[in-house]
Amino acid sequence: MPRTITFHLDEHIPRAIADGLRREGIDVTTTSEAELIGASDEEHLNFARREQRVIFTQDNDFLRWHHAGVNYAGIVYCARGARTIGDMIQSLIFMWDALDPEDMANQVEYI
Secondary structure, three states: OOOOOOEEEOOOOOHHHHHHHHHOOOOEEEOOOOOOOOOOHHHHHHHHHHHOOEEEEOOHHHHHHHHOOOOOOOEEEOOOOOOOHHHHHHHHHHHHHHOOHHHHOOOEEEO
């Protein structure tokens, strides 16, 4: 069985997205489940790196880690208000289905 992407949802991502991904059998953690509420972006990044999870965020501060050349499992970024919850879920499902963790390593995908 090929390895698949797993996701970590940043603090401001609606819980409905985790629920939608889980209905499709996708492994996802939320900020509250990881006990990271109120944690710094760096703590989220370290958690995701340790767990080899792609971070899904609407916080453009995470993009600075990419520009700084920090290693991470991947970032998916969606500007706030740019997409509906359903659209975000569908985009993440598509990524999960089409990409391997190696494809996402140290990459930013914009949805």
